[in-house]
Amino acid sequence: MTPIITLTGVQKYYGDYHALRDVDLTINEGEFFSLLGPSGCGKTTLLRTIAGFENASDGVVMLGGADMAGVPPNKRPTNMVFQSYAIFPHLNVAENVAFGLRRRSDLSKQAKADLVDEALDMVGLQGFGGRAAHALSGGQRQRVALARALILKPKVLLLDEPLSALDKKMREQMQAELRRLQRQVGITFILVTHDQEEALIMSDRIAVMFDGRIAQVADPQTLYRRPVNRQVADFIGxxxxxxxxxxxxxxxxxxxxxxxxxxxxxxxxxxxxxxxxxxxxxxxxxxxxxxxxxxxxxxxxxxxxxxxxxxxxxxxxxxxxxxxxxxxxxxxxxxxxxxxxxxxxxxxxxxxxxxxxxxxxx
Amino acid sequence: MVSPPFIYALLLLAAPMGAILLFSFWTQDFLTLDTTLTLNNYREFVEEPLYGVLLQRSLIIAAMVTLVTVVLAFPIAYFVSFHVAPERKSLWLFLITIPFWTSYLVRVFLWKVILGFNGVLNSGLLGLGLIDEPLTFILYNANAVVITLAHAFAPFAILPIFVALERIDRSLLEAGQDLGESRLMTFWRVTLPLATPGIVAAVLIVFIPTIGDYVTPRLVGGPNGLMIANMIQTQFLKLNNAPMGAALAVIAMVSVSVIALVFVWLNRKWLRVKQ
Amino acid sequence: MSLRAYAVAYLIFLYAPIFLLPLFAFNDSTIIAFPLSGFTTGWFTELTETPALHAAVKNSLFIAILTAIFSTLLGICAARAGAKYEFPAKRGILGLIMVPLVLPEIIVGVSLLVVVVNLLDWSLSSWTVIAAHVLICTPFSIAILNGAFQNMDASLEEAALDLGETPWSTFRLVTLPLVMPGIISSLLISFTISLDEFIIAFFLTGAEPTMPVYIWGLLRFPQKLPAVMALGTILVVASIIILTIAELMRRRGLKRAGLKDTGGFL
The missing domain is CATH 2.40.50.140 (Nucleic acid-binding proteins)
Structure with missing residues (x-):
């Protein structure tokens, strides 16, 4: 197992508020990793620190062996699926998916179009390229957001509560699909969720967070059977x-x-x-x-x-x-x-x- | 990011306001400006009855304009918010705002044409046989100023009230009726209190600028409809007495602000008592 | 029902002066009163033969265009800062910028007059008018642009950054297209306000009068009034066209952002 992300002593302050407290964490290549905790526990802040939208107040974030200090989000080998999906409303589905390919001058127009088709295929949206963004359902928006991020072949895909806006049936369907996609592309997925069941079902490993601190990192079985303290035990099941x-x-x-x-x-x-x-x-x-x-x-x-x-x-x-x-x-x-x-x-x-x-x- | 507009407002709004205040303590001695600080201008305001009359009249007219405008505007805002289909609301608002944007001077002038002795209104009413001789109480007096300004400020009153009404959760009204109130009492006990912020905003946004209008009083007010702004304008541009004009501007601003603050304060107090 | 009847009556009240305008503009008489005497387009011809008017219109257009640009730029700064950033005394700062919305215009006029003429001893020009117009138009620009900026999901810009764009290209590819209708609408509204503004311009205008100042001068001469009616008609038609475009832009902006129309410029 090769580490892809290493966090050492990461702190984050917003004024007096201590959002991340001394976070040490290693996430491996090809792993489906979840950050789990109640709202306000710092899991989204941690994800955004990895993505580069937040800068750690202290500590080191290593990504693929490189120190990420001062590296902006557009220069990091990560891509994100946002909680709101952030589908560009002025672009259609294909234009949304192709958004990140604009700077790839090595690809011909046809090559880009092929990549878009391939990405849409992968998320089950064949033939949706011409659809307007506002004509999509919640599940479809989610798939567009996935295709848009995966087309760039990131080393790490970050997912910020991607399923919270979906109804129960659709959520269960997408859980299975995300797991399948992760196996198919083989890259690291980091999922932020407050739903312990979702984390147990999908993850290889889970980090449970409270009050900006990581309480336990373990695989689902260990987490369920051997929680390190009452707080973790109470939160999981x-x-x-x-x-x-x-x-x-x-x-x-x-x-x-x-x-x-x-x-x-x-x-x-x-x-x-x-x-x-x-x-x-x-x-x-x-x-x-x-x-x-x-x-x-x-x-x-x-x-x-x-x-x-x-x-x-x-x-x-x-x-x-x-x-x-x-x-x-x-x-x-x-x-x-x-x-x-x-x-x-x-x-x-x-x-x-x-x-x-x-x-x-x- | 906010600094360019902020610096602009500081330089062109806050600084000049400070200058006006400073100026009001200076005096004009024919062509030279006497920069010794003095209360002479304010003393003159107290001693010369004309100024007091103008200020008092301006405040009364502004209050009347506000009352008329807001009372006329509320049903419109209510109508658009509650009785117009959602997809047609913006069309109505658009129709309401259009006259406001178009040729202010010409609009005011046309009220003179409408309200005049041989005007549209009088000839219409005479033609219909509703009156025997032209009405004279509608032009060249305070009434004409009120009507014209109520017209000019209509959208300023309608929009804030409309916004406040739109924010009201419609299920609150259903809850009001479900709890046994009639539609009228629901309006009185639920809709109106929730619309108060909009009404307060409408009152302020009409009352304060009204004091500064000198076009309408000049065109339709006649000698008894002139307001403090006309005197400010005269001091600055005709009598070349900028310090006196500045003092009048300061007095007008302070009076209006004090009244506005008292109004807001009374409103808050009244609302709290009700809750 | 009665409320609707009242609303229609109110609209008639609002539109009465505007409906009268063309009647007198095409009326073959110098007296602005009923009964109408006959049809003529002579007053419009007179407008084309008045060089002083042309100069005033040109001057006003120059002022209005620059006002529109400057106030929209300031409006973009303020609206974006208001929607995106937290900073100390935010409410106070944005409040100060919005003050001209409720300030009596004469106060703006005389205070700038005092500073420019009496304190700085500069001469009045179109630029003094522009400075004041930018001040009063910026709050309107902000009100319009606030809608555009606040409706925009902050994660859209983050998504563009995440997908490899720089902050500047993100602004160009995502932010600008989404707020463009708001910007156009703000330009048009500021333009209209400036073009029509009289109270301040009367104090601050230099040797070259603006169009409203010129019209004000004409109102004293009864024989000039029909021409004023003709000019007014043109202005009304022009403003309605401009405002319609502004409104269509605003709606297009909402649609582009996939939002429901909640009505109104302000």
Whole structure:
């Protein structure tokens, strides 16, 4: 894996506002990389710093081995798909796609036209070249923006929340298509998104950001299963946190979990470090199972009371209260044929596996 | 980027205004300018009743013009905003603004023709048998000035009100009616308060410049319709007493600004009480 | 319904003087009153035979063209700065530039007169008129151009930079085409305002009168009035043509930017 982008100690201030705090990040060639975080976390600022629209207040941005300090956006080997798509309204589709080819004096007019056709083909817009910009739907604008950026064969394609303006169906379709395009052209894609599901589905690796700082960089599975702190765990999917006390053991920690009891946990289940004393134990809803009608269990079982039930069609979510735990614990069960449901107030026997736990600092 | 227009405004607007203020404390001694600072011009303003009469009349006329213009303009702005199909709104606005851009002097002069003793209005009304002798209260007095200026400033009043009305979210009006108010009360309790910024802007944009017009009073005002601007013009161009003219200009500006500020302040206060 | 009837009556009120103009311009009598006596084009012929008028028109055109150019350039600077940049005291600075919109014109006239004649001891000329006209036209230019600049998505310029264009070629290829209709509309409106402006020009005009100043002089001579009506007719027709072009340009600009028309110059 060869790095294409290296950020070292990047800071960005807007007056007193500290938008990027000491960002270190390496992104590799051919990678689909996502910057994920809530709005205002600095992910778009980081993307724009890579593109050259913002200058880092401090730190080094290396792109393809070259220091980008003072290099304007038009001289960088990156191209961007803007959140608003920024389709030039006074140009038609083909003219929009060909916009960046104007300075390529080595190409004949015909060669440029062929490149445009090829690019439109690639994004599924064959024959749209003559369309006026304002006659396009949201999904089509997105495709034009992609073709316009990819035609320049950038080393890195930057995508600033490109799917946020689309409706759910179209978004899902474009997610698949972006992934396919990235494999096809083989260059690095950097996607900015606030949608954790989108980031998990599409990315090779994800950087999670809060308050201008990168909290964790990992592949989707690691991020989901081994979040480094409660903030990351909370942002990615749903996680229950149970108060616990922790003592060091041979190869990990022993925890005493409120409502659940004792468990031994391996060191890799403590991605943020091994706490001693007060701790917080995380477990995801799908990692617990309700036991119906005296069903036996080989593992640990906790006993609680059903406080609320939510029917989702494919799943049923239960909120279960345990003694000594103030927040109810959420768990999910697949709706299978013949599987019974529990009502509010029913006793719930919850089977859980210590291997599913993640231990954080309290 | 903003500096060229800013420097231009400083040099040609702020600096000359400062010069006028400075000038008003100087005096003209026939052909020489006496640059000792003195309040003589302001004393003369207080002591010579004509100036006071002119200023008072100007303010009253400006207030009347504003009242008439805004009251006449509001229904038009309302009509265009609420009752004209969206694609035809700009056509209406265009029609409303056209007369404003065309040949100001000739337009004012034609009001003299319309309102005169043998004018279009009188001959029309006589011909229809609605009056027995020509109306005389419509030319060469303050009424004529009011009518003519109300005509000249019409788009200045209509446009800000229209903009304010356009900004009103139409679902607010539906909410008003849904909550049990009649259409009239909805207008009173929702539309009108939300249109107030536009009305205030219209009032200011009509009231302040009106004080500075000397063409209309000269052409249709007659001796009792002359305004402070006519006196300023006379001081500068006929009597060659620039310092006195400057003092009058300063007094006129200050009076208008004070009235405008009081108006804005009262408006804010009233609105806050209502909320 | 009644509101529509009122609107139509109001339009008649607005247009009454303009409708009367051609009637008297083609009327074969020196008295500007009804009843009309007969048709003539003599007053228009008289216009063509008045060299003083031609000089005044030329002078006014010179002033109006330069005013249009300067105020539009200043308007572009201010509108772009207002739409794109944040700077200290932004509201105050832009507010000062817009002040001439509400300032009584006589104040602009006499204050510049005082500075130019009494303080600097320069002589009045067309340039003093141009200076004042630029001052009062710039706010109108800004109002028109603000629409054009603010409607433009900032990421369009970034996209052009991102696709390899320099800041200058971005301005030429993206910004300019998109705001061009606004610029033309601003040029035309400033031109019209300057051409028609009397109150300030009367104070600041030098030895060569502008057209409105010349007309003002004619208004004192009853026998000249029909010719003034003829001149007025020409001016009205010319302004309507210019304003129509300006309005069409504004609409084209909106359409180009893919936006809905919300109406009005201001």
């Amino acid at each position: 749903v996680m229950n946190f149970l108060p616990a006390t922790s003592t060091a053991s041979e190869d990990g920690v022993d925890v005493q979990i409120a409502g659940f009891g004792a468990a031994s946990v391996a060191s890799e289940q403590c991605p943020g470090g091994m706490p001693t004393g007060d701790a917080s134990v995380g477990i995801r809803p799908e990692m617990m199972t309700l036991l119906f009608d005296g069903q036996p269990s080989e593992g640990a079982v906790a006993i609680g009371t059903v406080a609320e039930r939510y029917y989702y069609g494919d799943m049923t979510y239960y909120e279960v209260e345990f003694e000594g735990v103030s927040e109810p614990v959420t768990l999910s069960m697949k709706n299978l044929v013949g599987r019974p449901v529990l009502e509010r107030g029913d006793a719930a026997r919850v089977a859980w596996d210590p291997r599913a736990l993640v231990v954080f600092e309290a």
